[in-house]
Amino acid sequence: MNRLLSILIGLPLSVLAIALAVANRKPVTLSLDPFSPDAPALAVTLPLFALVFGALIVGVVAGGTVTWLRQGRFRREARLARKERAHRPAQSPASPAVLGLPVPRS
DSSP: OHHHHHHHHHHHHHHHHHHHHHHTOSEEEEEOOSSOSSSOSSEEEEEHHHHHHHHHHHHHHHHHHHHHHHTHHHHHHHHHHHHHHHHSOOOOTTSOOOOOOOOOOO
């Protein structure tokens, strides 16, 4: 089921990406010098699709990095809980573990 779903989503997206690349092959100049537009000190000339795909890749990497950094607290709590569980003696079947709600964040 997952394979079929990934094909149904991935195939049209791949066709759109290829169509975008074929339709936008002309070179454009990306200038990173706002003070000298006539003769920029830092400029690169690439096909438009390369700039679009590059921006997309940079966005995905930046978003993933920010998400990974923000979830560090939860990874640390899980690591500490695993260590605590490993050092705690096993509970007997006569005293079942009590499950409760998580502590609310402030």
